[in-house]
Amino acid sequence: xxxxxxxxxxxxxxxxxxxxxxxxxxxxxxxxxxxxxxxxxxxxxxxxxxxxxxxxxxxxxxxxxxxxxxxxxxxxxxxxxxxxxxxxxxxxxxxxxxxxxxxxxxxxxxxxxxxxxxxxxxxxxxxxxxxxxxxxxxxxxxxxxxxxxxxxxxxxxxxxxxxxxxxxxxxxxxxxxxxxxxxxxxxxxxxxxxxxxxxxxxxxxxxxxxxxxxxxxxxxxxxxxxxxxxxxxxxxx
Amino acid sequence: xxxxxxxxxxxxxxxxxxxxxxxxxxxxxxxxxxxxxxxxxxxxxxxxxxxxxxxxxxxxxxxxxxxxxxxxxxxxxxxxxxxxxxxxxxxxxxxxxxxxxxxxxxxxxxxxxxxxxxxxxxxxxxxxxxxxxxxxxxxxxxxxxxxxxxxxxxxxxxxxxxxxxxxxxxxxxxxxxxxxxxxxxxxxxxxxxxxxxxxxxxxxxxxxxxxxxxxxxxxxxxxxxxxxxxxxxxxxxxxxxxxxxxxxxxxxxxxxxxxxxxxxxxxxxxxxxxxxxxxxxxxxxxxxxxxxxxxxxxxxxxxxxxxxxxxxxxxxxxxxxxxxxxxxxxxxxxxxxxxxxxxxxxxxxxxxxxxxxxxxxxxxxxxxxxxxxxxxxxxxxxxxxxxxxxxxxxxxxxxxxxxxxxxxxxxxxxxxxxxxxxxxxxxxxxxxxx
Numbered sequence: 001x002x003x004x005x006x007x008x009x010x011x012x013x014x015x016x017x018x019x020x021x022x023x024x025x026x027x028x029x030x031x032x033x034x035x036x037x038x039x040x041x042x043x044x045x046x047x048x049x050x051x052x053x054x055x056x057x058x059x060x061x062x063x064x065x066x067x068x069x070x071x072x073x074x075x076x077x078x079x080x081x082x083x084x085x086x087x088x089x090x091x092x093x094x095x096x097x098x099x100x101x102x103x104x105x106x107x108x109x110x111x112x113x114x115x116x117x118x119x120x121x122x123x124x125x126x127x128x129x130x131x132x133x134x135x136x137x138x139x140x141x142x143x144x145x146x147x148x149x150x151x152x153x154x155x156x157x158x159x160x161x162x163x164x165x166x167x168x169x170x171x172x173x174x175x176x177x178x179x180x181x182x183x184x185x186x187x188x189x190x191x192x193x194x195x196x197x198x199x200x201x202x203x204x205x206x207x208x209x210x211x212x213x214x215x216x217x218x219x220x221x222x223x224x225x226x227x228x229x230x231x232x233x234x235x236x237x
Numbered sequence: 238x239x240x241x242x243x244x245x246x247x248x249x250x251x252x253x254x255x256x257x258x259x260x261x262x263x264x265x266x267x268x269x270x271x272x273x274x275x276x277x278x279x280x281x282x283x284x285x286x287x288x289x290x291x292x293x294x295x296x297x298x299x300x301x302x303x304x305x306x307x308x309x310x311x312x313x314x315x316x317x318x319x320x321x322x323x324x325x326x327x328x329x330x331x332x333x334x335x336x337x338x339x340x341x342x343x344x345x346x347x348x349x350x351x352x353x354x355x356x357x358x359x360x361x362x363x364x365x366x367x368x369x370x371x372x373x374x375x376x377x378x379x380x381x382x383x384x385x386x387x388x389x390x391x392x393x394x395x396x397x398x399x400x401x402x403x404x405x406x407x408x409x410x411x412x413x414x415x416x417x418x419x420x421x422x423x424x425x426x427x428x429x430x431x432x433x434x435x436x437x438x439x440x441x442x443x444x445x446x447x448x449x450x451x452x453x454x455x456x457x458x459x460x461x462x463x464x465x466x467x468x469x470x471x472x473x474x475x476x477x478x479x480x481x482x483x484x485x486x487x488x489x490x491x492x493x494x495x496x497x498x499x500x501x502x503x504x505x506x507x508x509x510x511x512x513x514x515x516x517x518x519x520x521x522x523x524x525x526x527x528x529x530x531x532x533x534x535x536x537x538x539x540x541x542x543x544x545x546x547x548x549x550x551x552x553x554x555x556x557x558x559x560x561x562x563x564x565x566x567x568x569x570x571x572x573x574x575x576x577x578x579x580x581x582x583x584x585x586x587x588x589x590x591x592x593x594x595x596x597x598x599x600x601x602x603x604x605x606x607x608x609x610x611x612x613x614x615x616x617x618x619x620x621x622x623x624x625x626x627x628x629x630x631x632x633x634x635x636x637x638x639x640x641x642x643x644x645x646x647x648x649x650x651x652x653x654x655x656x657x658x659x660x661x662x663x664x665x666x667x668x669x670x671x
Binding site for chain 2: 127
């Protein structure tokens with residue numbers, strides 16, 4: 001089955017709510033990543049069920065970011081299998097991985113990464129544009145979902161850190177991805193905004209979203225359904 | 238969305254884009270100036286070169302057949318055969334008549350200059366100074382050495398062509414005789430001391446740097462009267478606008494019969510000095526029209542070299558602009574690496590990212606090119622007026638050509654930055670590693 005066929009058969013029916021409960025969104029087996037002689041990840045195996053909210057935790061250098069990069073198809077494992085929403089993605093070409101990423105993954109970054117010269121609404125529409133067709137009404141709906149409809153015409157520089165991160169989450173949501181990957185989403189936020197963003201992620205989980213949160217904050221990890229711990233590139237027992 | 242992004246992103250890093258546009262504008266200015274001058278320089282240089290003398294000499298056919306023995310021409314007919322002055326208008330009736338910018342007949346005769354007991358054997362030459370030549374199909378054609386030989390310098394005034402007593406005395410002769418403009422000089426024609434004597438008024442002292450400096454130059458009619466040869470001339474110097482010589486023209490030097498029929502047609506219908514000379518021979522029976530190759534070749538060589546120089550300078554300007562744009566775009570790509578990484582992470586196809594940056598570059602190229610065209614024509618006009626004393630024609634073709642060169646320049650400058658965009662990995666820029 002080709003990538004496009006798989007994507008067609010996996011079409012979701014609701015824009016902001018996930019469907020097809022009961023299937024694994026992430027299934028990795030014996031995953032490893034080496035940078036020359038250095039093994040960043042070794043024999044990592046776990047799965048994530050649809051609608052689950054899990055945290056990947058571990059100290060600095062434990063391989064969290066490397067694992068996140070592989071999960072988001074921004075990097076490739078040097079060994080092992082990775083199935084995303086039923087598709088074996090590790091062996092796909094770069095172009096095919098790009099297609100899978102824009103169709104199935106929503107990314108939330110610690111540093112927000114909003115285009116500085118586009119408004120909040122346009123930043124959300126940009127993800128739509130690369131996915132299919134930019135739709136202003138849908139993008140506005142996504143901003144409403146994160147409580148920022150009134151700030152739609154503001155540039156990132158005119159928004160607070162918490163607001164920028166909520167725009168980032170709206171951008172991750174807009175294409176109804178099978179998986180939301182959030183890399184330290186509260187790392188640059190104060191306590192109030194941290195609470196706001198985590199509350200938003202919990203609400204998304206309640207709506208049936210599958211979310212993988214990478215964090216080193218134990219308090220945040222406790223608010224997820226399950227914690228996957230890494231230690232020296234391996235799953236901690 | 239693409240246009241909206243292009244519009245918004247174009248105003249990002251404005252200073253750098255203004256700098257890039259200014260660089261392109263400078264190159265476009267230079268290219269426009271050189272292009273305008275290069276196109277015009279052929280005509281202008283050809284006109285300018287005509288002021289350094291004629292490039293075709295027409296003589297009776299008998300004169301053109303030297304009988305050389307030991308390097309000395311013993312042709313008994315040399316100087317004894319003549320052309321008819323009334324045939325001069327025929328030269329303005331050839332295919333390339335509009336390229337004939339001047340023609341001056343000459344008739345030389347020996348004479349003796351006498352003043353205060355001093356007698357010197359000299360040559361008196363009759364010619365047109367500023368003569369209205371009647372043409373059957375036109376009002377007339379004004380021509381003469383004043384127009385053709387602009388390097389001739391006269392201290393005093395030019396003689397009137399209708400005058401039978403005014404003359405120009407060559408500067409070296411004047412020095413030997415101790416005469417000045419405004420004085421008089423007696424000229425005795427014929428070989429003996431009893432020839433007819435004529436007193437002429439010295440209208441001016443002539444300096445040419447040539448043999449005219451040792452003789453006396455008079456109106457043609459006066460020379461004909463002195464020689465007893467009314468309506469006769471010995472040679473015609475023709476000044477024609479010509480195109481630079483090429484292989485075909487050089488092949489034709491061996492004679493038109495050396496050319497194939499197709500080559501002959503092409504040669505005949507091109508304003509080579511040789512083909513114009515050939516056409517003059519066709520209308521003037523029993524004459525020999527010979528290109529003065531030093532002048533003709535000099536014109537061609539100068540024009541070709543100037544155009545080559547313009548080409549080289551333009552190429553250097555384009556290369557410099559492309560390198561500058563490349564450096565500026567590379568800096569832009571480095572500065573906007575996270576933006577590029579984000580687009581890739583969001584699923585943008587490589588061409589969509591290139592489109593954004595190349596689109597910005599094209600806009601910069603078009604703005605720079607448009608400004609350069611305006612500035613270039615202004616400079617070209619200035620150069621035209623200061624060097625050629627005339628403006629430079631604005632040619633519409635310049636606009637698309639220079640705009641295209643400007644855009645190609647920025648696109649060439651975008652090659653390396655585009656490779657940098659392609660090589661950029663989102664994973665390297667999105668997690669704070671850069």
